[in-house]
Amino acid sequence: MSEQAVLLSQIRKIYDDSGGRYGSPRVYQASRREGVTVGENRVAKVMQQWGMRARAVSTGAWRGAVMS
Secondary structure, three states: OOHHHHHHHHHHHHHHHOOOOOOHHHHHHHHHHOOOOOOHHHHHHHHHHOOOOOOOOOOOOOOOOOOO
């Protein structure tokens, strides 16, 4: 297996374990914790090439200040 294929499988595992919620910064941090030596920009590039994007999280309705 090539280095690129190994990196892709590690990124895919972290991404899938997060339920698609992690973007490249979090995937990068998780991979570093697992001992993988890789740069954040490389993680971002691989994720972009394979169509992995962080899923948008709904924060609910925004409520502004009420003036009386």
